[in-house]
Amino acid sequence: MSTHDGITDRVGAFGREAVSNGWTTERFAVLGLIGLVLLAFGPTFQVYLFTEFMIIALFALAFNLLYGYTGLLSFGHAMFYAGGSYGMAIVLRDASPYVAEVVGSGIAPLVTFVLGALAGVSLVLLIAVPVGWLSVRLEEIYFALITLAFGMLVFSVIIQNPGGLTRGTDGVIVTLGITEVAGMEFRLGERRTYYFLTAAIVLPSIYAIWRVVNSPFGTVCKAIRESPDRAAALGVDVTYHRWMTFVVSAAFVGVAGVLIAGLANVASPYHAHWTTSAIPVVATVIGGATFFAGPIVGAFVFLYVRWGISRFPALEAHWEFFFGLMLIGTVLYFKQGAAGGLLMLRGWLGDVRAAYDRGGTDAALDYAKESTSERLGRGDRSAEEEGGDRE
Amino acid sequence: MTTVLETDGLTKRFGELTAVDDVTLSIGDEGVTSIIGPNGAGKTTFYNLLTGVLEPTVGTIHLREEGELVEITDAPPHEVARRGLSRSYQITNVFEGLTVRENLQVARISHDGRTMDLRSRAASDEAINEEVDRLLELMGLTEMADRPCDALSHGEKRSVEIALALAIEPTVFLLDEPTAGMNATEAREIVSLVKQLDEELAATFVVTEHNMDVVRDVSDRIVVLADGAVLADGDPEAVLTDERVTEAYLGSEAA
Numbered sequence: 267m268s269t270h271d272g273i274t275d276r277v278g279a280f281g282r283e284a285v286s287n288g289w290t291t292e293r294f295a296v297l298g299l300i301g302l303v304l305l306a307f308g309p310t311f312q313v314y315l316f317t318e319f320m321i322i323a324l325f326a327l328a329f330n331l332l333y334g335y336t337g338l339l340s341f342g343h344a345m346f347y348a349g350g351s352y353g354m355a356i357v358l359r360d361a362s363p364y365v366a367e368v369v370g371s372g373i374a375p376l377v378t379f380v381l382g383a384l385a386g387v388s389l390v391l392l393i394a395v396p397v398g399w400l401s402v403r404l405e406e407i408y409f410a411l412i413t414l415a416f417g418m419l420v421f422s423v424i425i426q427n428p429g430g431l432t433r434g435t436d437g438v439i440v441t442l443g444i445t446e447v448a449g450m451e452f453r454l455g456e457r458r459t460y461y462f463l464t465a466a467i468v469l470p471s472i473y474a475i476w477r478v479v480n481s482p483f484g485t486v487c488k489a490i491r492e493s494p495d496r497a498a499a500l501g502v503d504v505t506y507h508r509w510m511t512f513v514v515s516a517a518f519v520g521v522a523g524v525l526i527a528g529l530a531n532v533a534s535p536y537h538a539h540w541t542t543s544a545i546p547v548v549a550t551v552i553g554g555a556t557f558f559a560g561p562i563v564g565a566f567v568f569l570y571v572r573w574g575i576s577r578f579p580a581l582e583a584h585w586e587f588f589f590g591l592m593l594i595g596t597v598l599y600f601k602q603g604a605a606g607g608l609l610m611l612r613g614w615l616g617d618v619r620a621a622y623d624r625g626g627t628d629a630a631l632d633y634a635k636e637s638t639s640e641r642l643g644r645g646d647r648s649a650e651e652e653g654g655d656r657e
Numbered sequence: 658m659t660t661v662l663e664t665d666g667l668t669k670r671f672g673e674l675t676a677v678d679d680v681t682l683s684i685g686d687e688g689v690t691s692i693i694g695p696n697g698a699g700k701t702t703f704y705n706l707l708t709g710v711l712e713p714t715v716g717t718i719h720l721r722e723e724g725e726l727v728e729i730t731d732a733p734p735h736e737v738a739r740r741g742l743s744r745s746y747q748i749t750n751v752f753e754g755l756t757v758r759e760n761l762q763v764a765r766i767s768h769d770g771r772t773m774d775l776r777s778r779a780a781s782d783e784a785i786n787e788e789v790d791r792l793l794e795l796m797g798l799t800e801m802a803d804r805p806c807d808a809l810s811h812g813e814k815r816s817v818e819i820a821l822a823l824a825i826e827p828t829v830f831l832l833d834e835p836t837a838g839m840n841a842t843e844a845r846e847i848v849s850l851v852k853q854l855d856e857e858l859a860a861t862f863v864v865t866e867h868n869m870d871v872v873r874d875v876s877d878r879i880v881v882l883a884d885g886a887v888l889a890d891g892d893p894e895a896v897l898t899d900e901r902v903t904e905a906y907l908g909s910e911a912a
Contacts, residue, residue, distance in 0.1 A: 482766040482774040482782070489763040492752035499708065499750075500825055501738035501767040510773065 302465060306458050314529070317461045319569045320468040321525045322545060326553070326561030327475055328518030329546035334555030335479060336511045337491030338402070341410045341543050342417025345397070346390045346516040348424065348538030350523025353386030354379075355438035355533035356431060362443070375443030375454055383524045390520030391513065393420070398512035402505055405494075414540060421538040437534035440527050455528065464525050471521055472562075478514060479558060487511055519546075548589075552596050554603025563605045567592075658685035661861045662707070662742070662829050663726060667716035669702055669885075676702040678885035679716070684829070688877025689855050689862045691893075695906055699885035700865045701747070704833055708744050709737040721828055738767075743827030743860075747834040749814045753807040757798050757817055760806060761789040764824030788824070796820040812843050819850070823858070832864045836871050848874045873897065881905070 305316055325347060332338045358378055365381065366374040397416045404412055427434040442455035452459055478484050486507055489497045494504045527533045536542060545568070546561065553564020571592065575585040600607040614637065621633035662684040669677040677699045684690050694700055705711040707718060709732050719726040722740050729737050752760050765785045766772055779785060793799045796816045801809065806817060815835065822830055835851065836844035848871055855862045866872045872879065872893075879896040881889040883905040889896045896902060 477778075478775055480778050480780065482762075482771045482777060482779045482785070485759060485762055485779040486766055486772045488755055488759070489752045492754050493750055495710070495734070496746075496750045496752065496821075497763065497767075498734040499738055499744055500764045500821060501735050502763075502772055503733075503735045507772060514775075 306461055310457050313457045313461045315569060315573055317457070317464045317529055318526075319566055320464050321522050321529065322549060322569060323562040323565040324468045324471055324525075325519055325522040326546040326549040326565045327472060328515050328522065330550050330555055330561045331475060331478065331487070331515040331518070332511055333547075333550060334560070335484060335491060336487040336508060337494075338405070338508060338512070339410045339547070340401075340413040340512075340515075341540065341547065342397075342413030342415070342420075343516070343519050343546055344538050344540065344542035345393060345417045345420035346519035347523040347526065347542055348420060348533070348535070349390040349393050349516075350383075350386035350520035350525075351527040351533040351537045352424065352432060352438060352523075353389035353520075354382035354524045354527045355440045357382035357385040358440055358442070359438055372446040374445075376445045376447075379442060379454060379528070383521070386524040386527075387517055387520045390516050390523070394513045394516035398509050398516065402508035402512055414543070417538065417540055417543050421535060421540070424535045424538050432533075432535070435535055437532045437536075440531045440533060442528055442531075455531065460528060464529070467521065467525060471518055475518060476558060483507075483510075548593065550603075552593065552604055554600075554605035554607075556602055557605040560603050560605040563608070564603060567604055658687050659721065660684065660726065661686050661721040662863070663719040664707070665717045665719075667703075667706060667718065668714050669699075669706055669711060670714045676885050677706060677713075680882070680885070680887055682880060682887065682890075684861065684863060686861045689851060689864060689875050690878045690880060691864045691866055691872050691876040692880045692882060693866060693872055694882035694888070698882040698905075700882055701833065702885075703882065704744065704831055704865065707737075707831065708742060709734040738825060738827075741826075741828035742831065743822040743825050743829070744831040745815075745818045745822050745833055745835060747837050747865075749811065749818050751806045751814055751817045751821065754805060756803050756805050757793070757809070758786075758789060758802040760817055761792050761820055761824050762786070764821050765789055768825040792820045792824055795823075811838055815839070815847070819854075823854070823860070827860050830860045830862050832862065834865055834867060836866065836868050841870075844868060844871050845874075847871070851875055869897075 306313060325343070329340065329343050332340055361381060362374065362378050365378045369377050397413075401409060401412045401416065424432045425434055426432075432438060442453065442460075444451055444453050454460065454463065479487075486497065486502055489500075490502065490504055490507060497507075498504050523537065526537065549564035549568045550561045551564070552567050553562065554560030557563075568589075571589065572585055575588055576582045581588065596603060596607075600610075602610075617637070618630050618634055622630035660683045662682075664680050664682050667677055667680040667682075668675065680703065692700055692703065702711065706713050709729070712731060717728055717730045720729045720737075720740055720742055721727075727740065729740055729742070732740065752763065755763070759779075762779050762785055765788050766774070766779065769784065771777075771785075790799075793802050796819060798813070798816055798820060801813065806814060809817065819832075819835075822832075832851065835847050839847065851862055851864065852875060854860070864872075864875060866875070876893045878891065879889070879893050880887060881896060881899075881902050888905055889899045889902050
């Protein structure tokens with residue numbers, strides 16, 4: 267091994283050493299946190315993009331609680347995204363003066379933000395409880411359609427501007443204001459401040475969802491996904507459990523909605539539109555619904571590929587086209603999504619590495635060529651098999 | 658003998674067709690009862706009525722719960738299960754994508770009424786896993802505990818299925834064609850397992866079965882259904898030599 271002094275050797279050796287020296291998950295988490303802090307000193311746009319990524323990741327992860335874990339594809343989760351967003355924006359607009367009167371103008375913006383967030387999530391619960399109760403009675407495509415219908419209902423209510431609350435197509439402008447604590451001023455809406463605020467809310471939320479998934483509640487969710495009638499025959503009230511999962515999922519989407527209002531500086535009807543409901547669906551399919559981190563990976567791919575494409579002005583207008591191609595590729599060749607793909611890639615790299623150790627660069631290249639064509643070929647063959655007997 | 662499951666005038670009609678016709682049965686806690694009959698005799702419909710999957714057109718069902726017969730006629734499947742009626746399926750029905758251990762955890766979580774528990778961790782909860790380990794041991798599944806069910810053989814899935822049904826500590830355990838798709842050796846193993854479980858556990862076993870050798874070996878009592886109605890009921894020897902029974906079977910084979 268020492269004969270090949272490549273960079274892969276050094277990286278590989280570093281990784282092995284790290285693991286053998288007890289570099290546990292916790293330590294890698296600490297590294298990640300340091301990275302997160304360092305990123306805050308990057309260009310403002312990158313900070314913004316990463317903030318958006320964290321929000322979309324939470325959105326998709328909460329959505330997948332219902333899709334990947336319970337087996338219900340909701341096509342109306344934008345209503346909860348908008349619910350959080352509007353709850354927050356309306357409280358900020360209408361309650362700020364009263365809050366300032368009670369707590370003093372110094373910390374009023376921060377207190378209003380917290381109240382807005384609570385209002386946003388409460389509003390989401392208020393919608394999710396009845397909508398979920400009705401929707402979980404249906405399954406599969408019917409569930410997708412009824413959630414789509416409820417989502418568009420919420421969208422049209424927002425457009426109608428009931429009582430002047432939602433301001434129709436303009437949306438509600440969000441001004442986070444200047445907080446003053448102990449003589450120090452800071453703007454909550456400033457990119458870096460908001461980045462840290464988002465991280466401080468999203469990371470614990472992700473941990474909470476992880477705990478939900480691994481709790482007895484989450485285990486029952488997975489069982490319902492696999493076989494609802496079997497779960498019922500073991501004493502599980504399937505409809506009730508789906509309903510509760512719907513509500514938990516919606517509540518976390520509401521948190522993401524609260525955060526997007528502050529980032530975009532507006533609660534927009536677009537947040538409630540069905541195209542917004544498609545974002546977590548697409549992110550989850552790309553990332554892989556069967557992995558906990560799948561939606562996070564998917565949200566990352568979704569936002570950064572879009573950003574990458576937007577770097578080429580000629581392509582920017584058609585970014586959805588390229589995105590569509592990517593989606594087709596994922597569905598055809600990586601049924602387990604990018605997270606599954608990454609695991610596959612790790613295994614494949616290991617195999618290439620083994621070939622390299624056996625016979626140097628040539629062997630590694632041969633193996634890479636062979637396995638790639640085999641993989642592509644297998645994709646074709648499985649399509650044929652599904653198409654019918656060809657024997 | 659104490660009655661654990663009782664039907665009175667149980668009838669199910671699908672339009673013109675009467676699938677289960679006025680079945681009045683009382684099943685006691687002694688020995689294994691087999692419910693047999695030619696194809697289309699109404700066995701599966703009868704099971705689906707008992708477990709709350711279907712609602713009867715007429716008639717009542719009672720199940721023993723804490724020393725009393727309680728009516729479960731209109732109870733939905735999950736409530737029937739909670740009251741102590743457990744089942745296995747003719748086509749193995751386990752949580753395919755989950756590991757054997759996770760399968761049993763689901764059953765224990767349900768039995769303990771902890772389906773809404775968001776705080777503990779299913780994988781490390783002692784109360785859940787102690788019982789899961791015991792069941793794995795009982796069914797000889799310990800070695801494959803961490804394998805996903807879709808990687809198991811048909812026979813192994815059957816064991817998981819039986820373990821699942823036992824995990825909720827039922828009063829009555831309905832087995833639907835437990836030897837379907839099995840060879841003679843595997844079928845014999847199932848027979849001795851059912852007889853052993855029936856002796857060791859408090860549960861009462863009710864079996865539907867096609868395989869006559871299995872029926873002869875496993876049953877302490879046989880109920881024959883034909884065209885949805887009870888044709889014969891009683892001691893295995895007497896029932897299996899009953900002319901009407903042979904006729905019903907031959908008739909179905911001729912058709």
